[in-house]
Amino acid sequence: MIIDSADLDALTAEVAGPVLTPGDEGYEEETAAWNQAVPQHPAVVVGATGVADVQAAVRFAEARNLPIAVLATGHGALIPSDGALLINLRRLDGIVIDAAARTATVGGGAVVQSLVEKAAAAGLAPIVGSNVTVGVVGLTLGGGLSPVLGRTYGFAADHVRSVEIVTPDGEKRHVDATAFPDLFWALRGGKGNFGVVTALTIDLFPVTRLYGGGLYYAGEDATEVLAAFRRLLANTPREFTTSVAFLRLPPVPELPEPLRGRLSVHVRIAYLGSAEDGEALVADLRAAAPPVVDTVAEMPYTAIGSIHAEPVRPVPGYGIATLLSDFPAEAADRLVDAAGPGSGTSISLIEIRQLGGAMAEAPATPDAVGNRAAPFQFFAGTDGEPGMAESIHPRLAEMMGALASWDTGRRSVNFMEVFDVAPEVVATGYDPEAYERLTQIKHRYDPKNLFRINQNISDVAAA
Numbered sequence: 001m002i003i004d005s006a007d008l009d010a011l012t013a014e015v016a017g018p019v020l021t022p023g024d025e026g027y028e029e030e031t032a033a034w035n036q037a038v039p040q041h042p043a044v045v046v047g048a049t050g051v052a053d054v055q056a057a058v059r060f061a062e063a064r065n066l067p068i069a070v071l072a073t074g075h076g077a078l079i080p081s082d083g084a085l086l087i088n089l090r091r092l093d094g095i096v097i098d099a100a101a102r103t104a105t106v107g108g109g110a111v112v113q114s115l116v117e118k119a120a121a122a123g124l125a126p127i128v129g130s131n132v133t134v135g136v137v138g139l140t141l142g143g144g145l146s147p148v149l150g151r152t153y154g155f156a157a158d159h160v161r162s163v164e165i166v167t168p169d170g171e172k173r174h175v176d177a178t179a180f181p182d183l184f185w186a187l188r189g190g191k192g193n194f195g196v197v198t199a200l201t202i203d204l205f206p207v208t209r210l211y212g213g214g215l216y217y218a219g220e221d222a223t224e225v226l227a228a229f230r231r232l233l234a235n236t237p238r239e240f241t242t243s244v245a246f247l248r249l250p251p252v253p254e255l256p257e258p259l260r261g262r263l264s265v266h267v268r269i270a271y272l273g274s275a276e277d278g279e280a281l282v283a284d285l286r287a288a289a290p291p292v293v294d295t296v297a298e299m300p301y302t303a304i305g306s307i308h309a310e311p312v313r314p315v316p317g318y319g320i321a322t323l324l325s326d327f328p329a330e331a332a333d334r335l336v337d338a339a340g341p342g343s344g345t346s347i348s349l350i351e352i353r354q355l356g357g358a359m360a361e362a363p364a365t366p367d368a369v370g371n372r373a374a375p376f377q378f379f380a381g382t383d384g385e386p387g388m389a390e391s392i393h394p395r396l397a398e399m400m401g402a403l404a405s406w407d408t409g410r411r412s413v414n415f416m417e418v419f420d421v422a423p424e425v426v427a428t429g430y431d432p433e434a435y436e437r438l439t440q441i442k443h444r445y446d447p448k449n450l451f452r453i454n455q456n457i458s459d460v461a462a463a
């Protein structure tokens, strides 16, 4: 798609931020995503500095029938944006805490760790995911599965008070339970399908500390560790969340020596109760095998990123995920066979997350988040350069296939990666009636399906 240069000049004059096309200085930086596996080469990128820039960019694209892609951090930049107009929101990173109302209002490009720190200064905490370099809005629009607060309070999307959005017609709208209630329902779970969210007001919770961290074991102890992990699952109150991962970490000096260049099994712990009660809950796990690294201790909420200890620097990578109906002893055995020592796999991360608790319950204000009954999520992810999707996918799919007997065939929208954006897969992220309703709302607000470079609600024919 070549854009007329006079048109571009008009857009550049209207927008305060940069407007760049391929070959321009700064284009690579403006289009760079955290996940570098799917390089972004839009026809034009607009570095928005405020709502007016977003409106100008959306109107420009709408008038020319250009698909619109949205980039905040690029953790979920999964689909090529070739030929599209890409709106980079990283400059919209404002965060305002209202301690009395227990809310935060964040800009469309605000990042999790900044929000966590600002909220902590007021003695409060947001519902966020495992990785603290992710964008707050992208996380929340896709549901927002928290491995710390989710089982106690629900999904991040369940706790949105209001949304400021530029809809595909270029209008700025304030959306809440009474203004555009259909859109309010759809936005909370419907991901990036309905426009550019320029601000989000969310609930904060009176949480400042927890008992949490990671217990790392030698890969050879996988069977005993998974047995203890399963015993723990039977005893966990909803204030307690755990997950387990098979990690194959690189031999780099930044990592603790016992984890370098070998297989380890990582049990993640987050408990909002006292350290004393937490220690009692974890005692059996600690005794199951000798941990090679044990970071589970009293910690401030601001340190939650250390629980999963995921990479914070940009990496190219591919992942696959599905929701499980159960994780019985037989599933644990299959996982050890497929991912444990002697399996021969080189996949760097294979994890089982515990869900349930408040995430399994309907929120006070209904939203589009689906598949709430699923008790576990499987995820497998591995490093991979651009262009390796086709060679990596069979390996990840084979790993997922090891747990096929417990695979519900349903997915979490936020964990639908590059392999999972076909319409029939996206539909599995929602309950069937909710998906039907989403398609109707999509048709109402985005009849040309301009916002389709995402987990697309796509019963609308592409323009």
Ligand SMILES: Cc1cc2nc3c(=O)[nH]c(=O)nc-3n(C[C@H](O)[C@H](O)[C@H](O)COP(=O)(O)OP(=O)(O)OC[C@H]3O[C@@H](n4cnc5c(N)ncnc54)[C@H](O)[C@@H]3O)c2cc1C
Binding pocket: 033, 069, 070, 071, 072, 073, 074, 075, 076, 077, 078, 089, 107, 108, 109, 128, 129, 130, 131, 133, 134, 135, 136, 137, 138, 139, 140, 141, 142, 143, 144, 145, 146, 147, 191, 192, 193, 195, 196, 197, 198, 310, 311, 414, 415, 453, 454, 455
């Ligand atoms: C290492 C890692 C760990 C993760 N852990 C979790 C987890 O624990 N829980 C969980 O729920 N998710 C998790 N995720 C998934 C993550 O929440 C999604 O990838 C999310 O979309 C990232 O948003 P972003 O803004 O950082 O990324 P981006 O790539 O910038 O955005 C991804 C998409 O989100 C939409 N979007 C983002 N911002 C806006 C906006 N302002 N307006 C409209 N649309 C927008 C767009 O469709 C965009 O294409 C994880 C991802 C990674 C890479």
